[in-house]
Amino acid sequence: MKTKFIQLFMLPIAAFTLASAAAVSTNSEEEKTSASTMTAYIHNPTVLDCQSVSVECRVGNGPTCLYENQWQAFDKESENSCSILLERVE
Known part of the structure; x- marks a missing residue:
């Protein structure tokens, strides 16, 4: 049973x-x-400066993440370095 x-x-x-x-x-x-908005960083006015901006991107090596269609956006690697590549979220 x-x-x-x-x-x-x-x-x-x-x-x-x-x-x-x-x-x-x-x-x-x-x-x-x-898609999600994240804080990214652009080199403005020089490569040594990291200015924060809001973009719809993610960490990756796809299509380049641009801020206002002219500035390439990066994520911070350390406090003084913003060089991690971001890809555009489509």
Whole structure:
């Protein structure tokens, strides 16, 4: 009797588990691709200066992240260095 009871509920439990795992992985994929505004830094007026700006970019090597279509934006590597490449979020 116990064996039939266990076999009867194993398929729905397995289906629920797989559906839950798929829902969680789909949600995290959407978060990766969604646009978000971040604080980036441009070299203004010289390469040694890091002026903070707001851009819709992320860390990566894709299409260049530009501020006002002319300044390349970077993330800070240290307090005095802004050289981490950012990519534009499309």
